Amino acid sequence: MPNILTMHDVPCPLCGSENNTPVFTSPDWTGTAAGDFRLVRCRACQHRYLNPMPVDESLADCYPQDYGPHQRAIGRPATHGGTGQLNRSQPPKIPWYLSSWVRSIPGPLAYYRWVTDTKSVWVPSEDGAGRRALELGCSSGWFLAQLRNRGWSPVGVDLVEGPLTKARDAGFEVHHGTLDSVQFDAECFDAVFAWMVIEHVPRPKETLRAIHSVLKPGGHFAFSIPNVASWESRLFGRHWRGYDLPRHPQHFTPRVIRTLLNDEGFEVKAISHQPSFLYWIGSAGSWLRETFPNWSLGATLMEQYENQPPLWSYLLLGPLGSLNALMHQSGRLTIIASRKS
Template structure:
């Protein structure tokens, strides 16, 4: 630990003697002494281990559930602004923006404008952009006859809930961050403050449950997934998105990879460990998706961290270097190496 890094209080640490996903005790040290290089608000230096069986990564020791909130003092979910896939700036970007809207309006029942209806035919010719547009809508299934209910766990400012509501879904959110909950409620959304325990009295009431960059933050991911399964109706869909510890970015940047986000990311999944967690929780019919354009938001911050600079706001300003474009092509063809594990599963 460097002289400038204050330790996390010993009384607020807990040991993790075995893998939180599969229970295996065999492991190897992946990185030692990681610090909060993303938001620079959390104390401590942390060791990340890789499970010898399912290849997930996990912190040991790690903050206790009672103390972890200190690592979220200025987290991004407080921001009420939603960020489009393509900003409407300049002729080309404005054209792509309107094509995306046209595609999403047709595919998911949105009413976004301005929109070009030919996007429904043209966007599939642009695989990266189409898959990014699908991921923004979290690959929503068709709206059930008579309506459907969605729960977004870790809903943040409610951006996705607003989108799903526009598509005709009855929406509900959940977040432990009081600032995020306040931001979402200010938009007229029904959002609960706390963890999934606030829904203990419910079961079998949601058609879809989504978790976007949530599962890596929880102390017991398998138990969380099991509880979410009980909240789904029979045949209901769970959709989740999480950083991939086996991704091209993780391999390229190592301890500087943006996806580590120590100590908020307690468990980092590989394709094998993600499948293990979902099947142990009782889910079936797993399906993986490619997000498209995802690594462009990860490589630039990772490069900044490697240079000792702030990761916040780092980007290539819409002009990624050629090697990042080539990495995007490689990611498309190698599902196990994609920057994020984006999957759906059924109850």
């Protein structure tokens, strides 16, 4: 049975205006939450957000027990030693046709490395020794492991308890809750990371203020979000997986997030477009499932998005994802900012 959420009307989470216009209404395509959800656009600042929004007590009910991003295993450490570069997070398993002699041929191996490098996370260039980092939405700790491998002392926080056991077993300090509920000391971190998290929070200004207060002046704040100003969001419309209502109440454009960060005391260093095609598969699946309810293909594609995308999708769509990023049209953005001193 889908969960029934308690919803309430909210003003624009960024500017407080109550003047908004509906964009579309859609069900929860994963079937977790019951009812229809409405996306609106603020007429004052153009921010797109879910309205009405679930009350805080209903937020956990937006997530299925096997929510995809919470299932990731601890990824292998970043192996390429470049400094400050964007790293692959977790490449797919290598099938037989890339596992033996084929991999010793330079061409295919280089191609494989290129298409599986989705640049979905970023690790700062400096040596992490003696530095503390915080990851919001750390899940089972795959990124905490990357930080530890670079010498950082990482701490994780996640709203969902289950996957934290894996992180604790790997020896990480992790807390169940939110940045508010855990209450860290002011200015105690050299870096804060939040991969695909900020679109989930009900009050992004408060979240950014809380991040600002735990960061040392000059400290890094690196995070990723879906890009609602991408061609794929227009093409797939309410089926775009980046919307993922009601789990994503906030939908930022590069311009809106830049303004927000500036207003909240951060200096934006870079907004980069990820060479990511990950939403294409699930979005096409969602559209297929509604349009051709008797076909199983749509549901299969959606599940592949929710879990690990298969290698064929990297080999086939990877170059298109890179081209898309080059044209600044990616559905996923990585933003690197620092706390103004």
